[in-house]
Amino acid sequence: MRELVLFITKSLVAEPDKVQVTEVQGEDGLILKVSVASEDIGKVIGKQGRIAKAIRTVVKAAGPLDQRICVEIES
């Protein structure tokens, strides 16, 4: 799952080398923390979170049905 988010994020940003994704096991599911260069944060979130929402939907579709996955974005 981490690899998937890494691939998507790297495809969207201007500085793919600065993308980092860490997996944290949260209380109710997996949390994927995405960290990008500060100039790139808008590219990953998008207008009104459109891109961030799309990333979450894709991750949910790729994961098992009963798994809760949370994608957080920071710079």
Add this chain to the structure above:
Amino acid sequence: MELRQSVEKTAKTVEEAVGLGLAELGVARYQVDVCVLEEPTKGLFGILGGRMARVKVTRRVSPEEKAVAFLTELATRMGALGVTCAPGQTEDENFKLELTGANASRLIGKRGQTIEALQVLAAVVYSRAGGNRRVLLDVNSYRAKRQESLVELALKLAAKAKFSGRRVIMEPMGAYERRVIHMALQDDKDIVTHSEGDEPFRKVIIALRQEH
């Protein structure tokens, strides 16, 4: 996305080196960017200490190719193996992408939510690569089939509005599907359509055109 193909070539002149690069990549001159790494210099008497030309020839990847490569890899990484992505064009010259394959249906999602998300991401990759058309994504003809039934539904509800003389409020739909409804009824002179409410509950209203 390992699409960026480039080669470095050395020859007596820049032209020759570029020619070698084009031959190896199997593309035409207009499809590449050339970067001269070293200008050739003539040595003493044209032999001694001369330096060859060194160039880097890079195949320019079109936004369309980038979008296709991105979606294909994304589908594979989502576990939909063996899915192929075919680029094309819609009637109104938008950029159409179609994912097909036995495993592709899991990329549709509830009410096409996943298609919608994949389309957003593909459109971003495409436009950032310089593409300037609207991107439309379909998976195993889901949209094409859905479009047919939406048009049918629109016509049926328009008839209902005319018959009852009252406006008809449709189920909430995404932007793309609402557009299909508006387009289906735009030529009906007795009907006007518009949308009300906020995403994701925005609905199309089919009403009678008011006579002035």
